[in-house]
Amino acid sequence: MQCPSCNAANSAEARQCTACGTRLRRRRNSGVASEAAVNPWIHSSNRMALTAYRCSLLAMIPFLGLALGPLAVVLGLLGRRSERKQPSERGAGQAMAAVVLGTATLVTNWTGLFFILRGIS
Numbered sequence: 839m840q841c842p843s844c845n846a847a848n849s850a851e852a853r854q855c856t857a858c859g860t861r862l863r864r865r866r867n868s869g870v871a872s873e874a875a876v877n878p879w880i881h882s883s884n885r886m887a888l889t890a891y892r893c894s895l896l897a898m899i900p901f902l903g904l905a906l907g908p909l910a911v912v913l914g915l916l917g918r919r920s921e922r923k924q925p926s927e928r929g930a931g932q933a934m935a936a937v938v939l940g941t942a943t944l945v946t947n948w949t950g951l952f953f954i955l956r957g958i959s
């Protein structure tokens with residue numbers, strides 16, 4: 839990045855200007871990105887992560903979790919991958935929450951079903 843006081847070119851990671859020693863502030867790429875940084879839950883363009891998160895919330899409803907739990911995990915992992923490719927999309931928090939919640943709901947639902955079926959037979 840460019841030094842604001844002497845215009846010397848510095849590396850993107852530089853904290854100080856190599857020419858004059860001025861402190862360099864890291865700038866966000868765009869207004870959208872910095873808004874997303876403030877509230878990553880709302881300002882996310884990562885649809886996969888958002889869908890995964892919603893699925894994982896719905897998966898907490900008994901029996902819906904049988905199908906939505908695994909779906910949330912898969913979508914969460916896909917959302918995480920898409921966030922890695924395109925960090926501006928954000929949504930890492932949602933993706934991770936979806937994976938964690940999805941795993942929890944799928945385990946509890948399938949375990950519950952297992953015990954119900956074992957109790958019947």
Ligand SMILES: [Zn+2]
Nearest residue numbers: 841844855858
């Ligand atoms: Zn400078």
